[in-house]
Amino acid sequence: MLHLRKSLYRILEISDGKRQGVSMVFNLLLVTIITLNSVAIVLHTVPEYNQRFARLFYDFELFSVVFFTVEYLLRVWVCVENDTYHHWFWGRLRYIFSISGMIDILAIFPFYFSLFATDLAIVRILRLFRIFRLFRMSRYSHAFRLIQRVVAEKKEELILSTILVVFMLIIVSSVMYYVEHSAQPDKFSSIPATMWWGVTAMTTVGYGDIHPITPLGKLLGGITAIVGIGLFALPTGILVSGFNEHIRVHKAPRRHRCPHCGKEI
Secondary structure, eight states: OHHHHHHHHHHHSOOOSTTHHHHHHHHHHHHHHHHHHHHHHHHTTSHHHHHHSHHHHHHHHHHHHHHHHHHHHHHHHHGGGSGGGOSTTHHHHHHHTSHHHHHHHHHHHHHHHHTTOOOHHHHHHHHGGGGHHHHGGGGTOHHHHHHHHHHHHTHHHHHHHHHHHHHHHHHHHHHHHHHHTTTOTTTSOSHHHHHHHHHHHHTTOOOSSSOOOSHHHHHHHHHHHHHHHHHHHHHHHHHHHHHHHHHHHHHSOOOOBOTTTOOBO
16 A cells, blocks of 8 residues: 555656656646636536536536545545655645645535535535636646745745735825815715725726815825835836746756866866
8 A cells, every 4th residue: 555655646746757657647637627627617607608518517527526536535645655744644634724735625615515505696606616726737837836936935025015005005095085085975985995996096997986086185196196006016026036036047057066176067
């Protein structure tokens, strides 16, 4: 059983060695099924396709759930081969509640829950969770892994910039509420209601459903829009610098040191 578990771990995870070919075939199959599931989820919402291919959609959903369920159980079984989850019980529990483990369970949970649910509204809402199958693509895409690494490395800067944006949103919404409330009590009825205007103004979307009409309010709205451009550019700049660093390191030629003289060759 130990040998079987190690062999399955090499197949299920991206690996090298003799079983690389088998692992690549399995990963390609999994990516194909995930992609087809995404297409099916989209086409299922088209009434004419849903009526015409209802049986096909259901059969494919059933096949996908069985496939993903077996794969998930196998991953839980073999995860102890990874040093992070080496303990036979706590390691598996840690894997189940990891990000990848939660994505796996959310991808199949709606189907099993719908077998027992009687409220159709809840079933429709839970069907939305099937889109989590698309997130599983991150295991097999270099681009997704690069995004995860950049976000993980720049998380402190991103958190600080997000806090700054939130503080600014509260400040401008509070000021705008006191400026416009007397002129438009139905639109700027409270500070939380004014925050909707703050979001649209700072992101320069400007839906127009709530907008200032007083001269002071218009001035504040213009300043808010200009400041918002700079504030929302902060996280973008942080992520861009992180991507540039990773790409530069990835593309940089690898240098080796001579074991005798210590010089780079």
